[in-house]
Amino acid sequence: MNTYWNKPAETMEREEMSSLQAGRLKEIVTRLYRQQPFYRSKMQEQGLLPEDIVTLEDIKKLPFITKQDMRDNYPYGLFAAPMSEIVRVHASSGTTGRPTVVGYTKRDIGIWSEVAARSLVAAGLSKQSCIQIAYGYGLFTGGLGIHYGAELLGASVIPISSGKTSRQIMLMRDFGTTALACTPSYALYIAETMREMGIDPRETKLRTGIFGAEPWTERMRQAIETQLGIKAMDIYGLSEIMGPGVAIECSVQSGLHISEDHFYPEIINPVTGEVLPDGEKGELVLTTLTKEGMPMIRYRTRDLSVLHHEKCACGRTLVRMSKVLGRSDDMLIIRGVNVFPSQVENVLLGIGNTSPHYQLIVERKGNLDQLTVLVEMTEEMFTDEVRGLEELETKIKGELSSVLSVSATVRLVGPKTIERSEGKAQRVIDKREL
Ligand SMILES: [Zn+2]
Numbered sequence: 272m273n274t275y276w277n278k279p280a281e282t283m284e285r286e287e288m289s290s291l292q293a294g295r296l297k298e299i300v301t302r303l304y305r306q307q308p309f310y311r312s313k314m315q316e317q318g319l320l321p322e323d324i325v326t327l328e329d330i331k332k333l334p335f336i337t338k339q340d341m342r343d344n345y346p347y348g349l350f351a352a353p354m355s356e357i358v359r360v361h362a363s364s365g366t367t368g369r370p371t372v373v374g375y376t377k378r379d380i381g382i383w384s385e386v387a388a389r390s391l392v393a394a395g396l397s398k399q400s401c402i403q404i405a406y407g408y409g410l411f412t413g414g415l416g417i418h419y420g421a422e423l424l425g426a427s428v429i430p431i432s433s434g435k436t437s438r439q440i441m442l443m444r445d446f447g448t449t450a451l452a453c454t455p456s457y458a459l460y461i462a463e464t465m466r467e468m469g470i471d472p473r474e475t476k477l478r479t480g481i482f483g484a485e486p487w488t489e490r491m492r493q494a495i496e497t498q499l500g501i502k503a504m505d506i507y508g509l510s511e512i513m514g515p516g517v518a519i520e521c522s523v524q525s526g527l528h529i530s531e532d533h534f535y536p537e538i539i540n541p542v543t544g545e546v547l548p549d550g551e552k553g554e555l556v557l558t559t560l561t562k563e564g565m566p567m568i569r570y571r572t573r574d575l576s577v578l579h580h581e582k583c584a585c586g587r588t589l590v591r592m593s594k595v596l597g598r599s600d601d602m603l604i605i606r607g608v609n610v611f612p613s614q615v616e617n618v619l620l621g622i623g624n625t626s627p628h629y630q631l632i633v634e635r636k637g638n639l640d641q642l643t644v645l646v647e648m649t650e651e652m653f654t655d656e657v658r659g660l661e662e663l664e665t666k667i668k669g670e671l672s673s674v675l676s677v678s679a680t681v682r683l684v685g686p687k688t689i690e691r692s693e694g695k696a697q698r699v700i701d702k703r704e705l
Pocket of ligand 1: 584
């Protein structure tokens with residue numbers, strides 16, 4: 272069944288889309304050059320005038336914007352509308368230093384609601400859905416972003432925010448929740464708590480999960496789907512660009528459709544900045560084509576992905592990005608080898624086929640970096656071949672070192688010893704920076 276929220280936009284022919292994007296790009300660059308001091312000076316540094324941006328190809332002439340630019344211009348230095356036009360401000364906490372601040376005009380909120388509604392429909396939800404939003408509400412864009420989209424769609428919204436897990440589960444049963452929106456790690460935590468409470472998720476009305484805000488693997492998807500008995504859909508977004516709803520999986524689940532009439536994507540080599548063709552893995556760069564409050568030109572997301580432009584079996588022509596394959600800044604370099612938390616997650620899910628709670632700890636001893644992986648034990652990790660702790664430790668260690676190409680110390684820890692997260696899970700503790 273092909274259902275769209277905005278069929279003309281979601282099934283537009285490529286030529287028409289490109290010309291729409293080029294027109295919007297030119298318009299926003301001209302406006303920023305005239306009205307926004309930060310962008311004007313950035314362009315002047317490159318000797319660029321608005322007239323130099325005519326085709327989509329010309330976007331490559333424009334400089335990148337990074338999170339550092341946002342911090343340097345804290346709080347409102349990148350806003351392009353007067354404060355009297357700004358109706359909402361969000362901010363990301365940021366693990367170090369100043370938060371990054373974003374502002375929206377009334378029209379921005381309208382477009383955000385539109386792309387969020389498109390996303391929910393593509394993920395299989397409708398007016399009949401009852402959506403429990405367990406993303407945090409507040410300065411984080413997750414909660415309110417999905418909320419406005421779900422209301423525009425006309426679904427029933429339960430704005431519970433994150434936390435108070437046993438209450439979440441009680442209300443999920445009592446209110447007849449059909450869809451759950453939260454981070455994937457929180458979904459696993461909810462599943463774990465349901466088991467402890469003796470509740471079978473299959474006896475509830477829950478059928479769909481809308482999960483995002485942190486990278487998660489295919490295996491994690493399988494674990495969530497098995498444990499909660501639902502279809503787990505990946506939603507993508509980031510506050511710097513808009514919030515949740517920048518891209519979404521459709522029923523085909525072969526990548527996430529980007530609402531590219533509003534957000535123009537490129538994939539670059541994170542080291543050289545060179546733009547890469549379809550099918551090649553690199554860092555996702557996004558340009559907002561319609562945003563007023565705080566437009567972003569060529570924002571480096573640090574998310575690693577791949578783009579595909581061919582039409583999807585669902586009928587949408589919107590470009591697809593692969594599931595985020597990691598973060599270019601989450602990458603740990605240990606003894607010269609690139610290590611991603613997602614690789615560890617894959618190995619652990621392969622062994623236990625159950626919720627992987629783990630943490631990577633990197634320390635420097637003398638001149639040598641040492642990686643320790645804390646792994647929480649589960650019943651499922653023990654099989655006929657693996658009966659004792661020592662055997663399990665040896666097995667995990669062996670599989671990790673063959674996947675990571677760097678040796679790691681594995682420490683098995685008891686159930687529930689690794690702190691649970693109601694938002695984004697902390698997978699890495701890099702003590703080298705302290
Ligand atoms: Zn599709």
